[in-house]
Amino acid sequence: MAKIGLGTAAIGRPLYINIKEKNTSKPFDKEEFIREGEALLDFAYAKGIRILDTAPGYGLAENLVLEWLKQRKISDVFVSSKWGYTYVADFSETAKEHEVKEHSLAKLNEQWKVTKELLPSLNTYQIHSATLDTGVLQNTDVLKRLYELKKKHHIAIGITTTGHKQLEVMRLAMNVQVKNEALFDSFQVTYNVFDQRIAELVDIDFDRKIIIKEALANGRVFPNVQRYPQYEAHYDLLLELSKKYTVGIDAVALRFCMDSIKSDIVLSGANTQKQLAENLKAYDFVLTEEEIARIKMLKVDPEGYWSERKKLEWN
Ligand SMILES: NC(=O)c1ccc[n+]([C@@H]2O[C@H](COP(=O)([O-])OP(=O)(O)OC[C@H]3O[C@@H](n4cnc5c(N)ncnc54)[C@H](OP(=O)(O)O)[C@@H]3O)[C@@H](O)[C@H]2O)c1
Numbered sequence: 276m277a278k279i280g281l282g283t284a285a286i287g288r289p290l291y292i293n294i295k296e297k298n299t300s301k302p303f304d305k306e307e308f309i310r311e312g313e314a315l316l317d318f319a320y321a322k323g324i325r326i327l328d329t330a331p332g333y334g335l336a337e338n339l340v341l342e343w344l345k346q347r348k349i350s351d352v353f354v355s356s357k358w359g360y361t362y363v364a365d366f367s368e369t370a371k372e373h374e375v376k377e378h379s380l381a382k383l384n385e386q387w388k389v390t391k392e393l394l395p396s397l398n399t400y401q402i403h404s405a406t407l408d409t410g411v412l413q414n415t416d417v418l419k420r421l422y423e424l425k426k427k428h429h430i431a432i433g434i435t436t437t438g439h440k441q442l443e444v445m446r447l448a449m450n451v452q453v454k455n456e457a458l459f460d461s462f463q464v465t466y467n468v469f470d471q472r473i474a475e476l477v478d479i480d481f482d483r484k485i486i487i488k489e490a491l492a493n494g495r496v497f498p499n500v501q502r503y504p505q506y507e508a509h510y511d512l513l514l515e516l517s518k519k520y521t522v523g524i525d526a527v528a529l530r531f532c533m534d535s536i537k538s539d540i541v542l543s544g545a546n547t548q549k550q551l552a553e554n555l556k557a558y559d560f561v562l563t564e565e566e567i568a569r570i571k572m573l574k575v576d577p578e579g580y581w582s583e584r585k586k587l588e589w590n
Contacts, residue, residue: 276533277487277532277533277538277539277540277541278325278326278539278540278541279324279326279529279533279540279541279542279543279554279555279557279558280324280326280327280328280355280486280540280541280542280543281315281316281319281324281326281327281328281542281543281545281551282327282328282329282488282542282543282544283312283327283328283329283330283333283336283337283339283340284330284333284336284544285544285545285546286308286311286312286315286316286336286339286546287312287329287333287334287335287336287337287339287362288333288334288335288336288362288364288366288373289303289308289334289366289368290364290368290370290373302368303366303368305335305366308335308366309335309339312335312336312339313339313343314548315545315547315548315551316339316340316343317343317347318548318551318552319551320347320349320352322551322552322555324352325351325352325353326352326353326354326355326540327340327352327353327354327355328354328355328356328463328486328488328542329354329355329356329357330356330357330358330360330403331356331357331358331360331361331362331386331389331390332357332359332360332361332362332374332403333362334362334364334366337356337389337390337393338389340354340393341392341393344393344396349396350395350396352396353396353398353399354393354396354397354398354399355397355398355399355400355401355433355461355463355486356390356393356397356399356400356401357400357401357402357403357435358382358383358386358387358390358400358401358402358403359376359377359378359382359383359386359402359403359404359405359411360374360375360376360377360403360404361374361375361377361382361386362374363375376403376404376409378402378405378409378410378411378414378417379414379417380414380416380417380420383417383420383421384420387400387424391428394428394430397428397430398430398431399430399431399432399433399460399461399484399486400421400424400425400430400431400432400433401432401433401434401435401461401463402417402421402433402434402435403435404435404436404437405434405435405436405444405448406436406437406438406440406444407440407443407444407447412434412444412447412448412451418451418453418458419453421453421458422453422454422456422458425458425460431460431461431484432458432459432460432461433459433460433461433462433463433484433486434448434459434461434462434463435462435463435464435488436462436463436464436465437465437581438581439472439577439578439580439581441464441465441472441473441577442472442473442475442476445462445464445473445476446476448462449481449483459483460483460484461483461484461485461486462483462484462485462486463486463487463488463542464485464486464487464488465487465488465489466487466489466490466532466536466538467487467489467490467491467492467496467528467531467532468492468496468509468513468528468531468570468573468574469492469495469496469506469509469573469574469575469580470492470574470575470577470580470581471535471536471571471574472574472577473536474535474536474571477536477537477538478536478537481537484539484540485536485537485538485539485540486538486539486540486541486542487532487536487538487540487541487542488542488544489544490528490529490531490532490541490542490543490544491525491528491529491544492528492580492584493544493584493587495583496509496513496524496525496528497524497525498510498513498514498524503583505575508573509573512569512570512573513527513528516562516566520559520560522553522556522557522559522560523553523556525550525553525554525557526553526554526555526556526557526559526560527557527562529541529543529554529557530557530560530561530562531562531567531570533557534561534562534567535562535567535570535571541557543555
């Protein structure tokens, strides 16, 4: 059964893409933010979470994870990290630009210098948002370097995908070989009650690790018919199931990602201990085949889903 891991995007920078329409929080205090992040990691560990996902693009998250592992002398947590995005907002709530994407060998080498400090906890190293436009999956210098890291450090090499062309990117990545060996072992992909397209590939012929992200669609799974009237049927069904299993809608949405597709890890993007505790209730029940089939019928066109996501703001 898929395990729940904790994504650290929300604890590494004060703003990230989600549904909140207005940021109502008090002025940003970096020391307090770090303490809250550490407390969330402690809480996750106490609740049995042994998988963390991070990235240099998530502000201070990667360093927070590193320091936390060291201070607590923790050796039974597996970490996945990424390269390819640089965080540039300097924790400012008014920043116009938050991250810069660069899929070059120079960026890989620069970010690896920091990420390698996570070894031996680091078990998966991913290209952050591999898309067709950056040409990263054809960049032989980058691919060779990733192969070298894989062999030298015995880590899985992966990609994360985003956008309505996830499936095309996954297919391309599956065929990438270095020295006659498949390079990519792990695929971190968006899958949820709305965008279910990757099932077309994963359900049929797929032998790599699947890590699911955005299981809550950045908050869009929570009933919001005013903004998303097209999701009324989703909201009705999620509410019905959340009542039946006496859990929140978040737990039902996460459980769908665990039961409906061959997933290894489903990431929680919880921002607070309360949210994480609610998310973890996904372990307390199993959806029936009939319920899964009903949710599957509600899949939407990925193009519409991703054009909506583009309109979400950094909050
Ligand atoms: N391209 C990539 O590589 C990529 C992209 C995205 C994510 N990721 C990874 O996936 C992880 C999870 O993804 P995500 O943060 O995008 O996705 P998500 O799980 O779809 O959404 C997380 C958001 O849902 C809300 N939430 C969670 N539990 C809740 C509850 N019980 N009640 C109310 N709201 C709740 C929170 O919003 P509020 O903050 O508004 O409360 C939280 O920030 C990230 O941390 C990161 O590690 C990777």
